[in-house]
Amino acid sequence: MIPFNKPFLTGKETIYIEQAVQSGKISGNGIFTQKCQQFFQDKYGFKKCLLTTSCTDALEMTAMLINCVPGDEIIVPSYTFVSSALAFIRQGAKIIFADSMSDHPNIDCNTIETLITSKTKAIVVVHYAGTAVDMDKIMELANRYNLIVIEDAAQAVDSFYKGKALGSIGHLAAFSFHETKNIISGEGGMLAVNDNRFMERAEIIWEKGTNRASFFRGEINKYGWVDTGSSFLPSEVIAAFLYAQLENLEVIQQRRKEIWNVYYEKLSDLQLKDKLKLPNIPDYASNNAHMFYILCKSFEERSQLIQFLKKQNIHAVFHYISLHKSDYYTKENSVPELPCSDKYTDCLLRLPFYYELKDEQQQTIIRSIKDFYNYA
Template sequence: MNDMSAPKIPFNKPVLAGRELDYIKEAIDSGQLAGDGPFTERCEQALLQRIGGASAHLTHSCTAGLEMAAILCGLGPGDEVILPSYTFVSTANAVVLRGATPVFVDIEPETLNIDPVQVRAAVTDRTRAIFPVHYAGVVADMDPICAIAAGHGLMVVEDAAQALGATRNGRAAGSFGDMAAFSFHETKNIISGEGGALIVNRSGLSLRAEIIREKGTNRAQFFRGMTDKYSWVDMGSSFLPGELVAAFLFGQLEKLDTLNNERIAVWNRYHAAFEPLERTAGVRRPVIPAECEHNAHMYYLLMPDLDARTAFISSMKAAGITTPFHYVPLHSSPFGRTCSRVHGDMSVTDELSDRLVRLPLYPGVGQNLDRIIETALRSAGHG
């Protein structure tokens, strides 16, 4: 029943976690608001301590990190990059902007991550890189992907937008490939409104990454006293965030474990509560491989079919609860059909994208969990 008096529950709600406002004031008082200041450095060091790597480069978005990575891969016309179709457009746009061709392959039905078997089959003499995506904070099966890349001389760029704090076999998301891009968009576990980072694991790429991020100049080397002047030495763009963004982000990074643990507690409540749906309503819950520690970025349900999902979303909306579906597969999108190609069958992507629905998950949503769960069970046809 629709209770008009009940407050609406959004899908996401950004929150303060710690000293964000104090750090913003500190940045203002310091007199430096442009990027690459003290808070940028603090954020980059915090990321390296968490993930490892040769260098970290704070960016204004994960999109910017992916675009930097595409430049560092040396992509150009005639090159191909293998990636999943079930991802955000930024993963593919980074490839297209270099004039290269995205080659979409299918995903694993269990994790919704790129299928290494399909990756291997898609490699051609034009393949230059693989861009795996860690969907829902579950790290993709990176060992075979990295082995394929090593055997063919390919670069690996992890789209780890959703995966900060997640691990596979004890290794952090972002530590497997040559590079990895992270997101701090307000829908992520750690936020700065907009924001991102590029982690560079191949040390030989770090200096060029620094130059590309600084509009193609050697400005950073100049300020370190490594050159007597700085000038335009490579291609690049303005990928830096300002210090106010970095200051807010550092306040969040200090609370990474606290925020992730709160999300995991909510995720576990959902997972236990929705177990009966698998037995009575043909609904599937997320599958987490034993070797993975996820970060509870997302809780989703796979409804029996598109009609069931549509009815579920409508019922939840009537109760004031926002439960969106997720990506429209890129291979079937209007622009995707013009600039990419597909290798192999995409039946898993096509089917699961029609069935997936996401539930509210953010710090503070716990006070509404009983209402969300009861409404979801009823909307899915249980009880």
């Protein structure tokens, strides 16, 4: 079976983990945590980075930072992972779901203004497949209506919008280092803070509501409980693993882009024949090769293709089920009409994609897809 995903190890993960253990400090905010945070701040221009145990944790921190309370409304794309909405639901907010674009799963910026009310506090944008949302439009809306922008950049490490790193444009951003991402630590995430309003408080929330970090820097003579928060720090074991990956970022990205380009080139004739659609990368966006997906014409066709590929020992998978139609949401809310989100729910199929995918395996996948569409 050609798996959908296979975590890639650079070889130094266990070496750095051993160093972390032998250092005598394996709880959070040690040397490897600080190295990882500094890496992102230096390379991508994030003002402040805080590692977390997951992207979900980073999103929950954003909900706390913006003082999300019952009665607030948060605009979120429906075609996304549940964490994009759940972080704010937990604070009592109401989620207002937005549709995707007709030619990309990203949020349709042209529909957002109609969703804004006096209760709207923030817009959450998800850079699906690492492809940028049109951030000029988003930030213009945010400035006009005095809203906070949170970039869910779970899939967007090393991806850019008009030359600016994703996660550096909104007021806050959340990243994932889950084993399915380009850069991994098994589980893991990061909060990026780009607005000075949130800088100091982010660290307090990160440290269980205490000013402990300031104490260890010698800025205060004692620390205590000063705000809300939780235990969001990952251990040094996770950070050590992540740092080994970051050292190999360029190599990992180069190989992933090679795989992405082969898929696109070899399947483009099927798109020309109107058999399927391939990913669309807007001019303003870069491609970080997070995933490769195709769009089938119907739910039935996609289901048949999944089964066909399974018989060829190829594991291809669909992705999100629109949150506006989830059991949890529909229990207490009416279902909005979001046809594009529904289309991606029914028709999007992700192909096997990982660093160690062999050329011959990729050719087998491509050939099998063409066989399914009776196109050699």
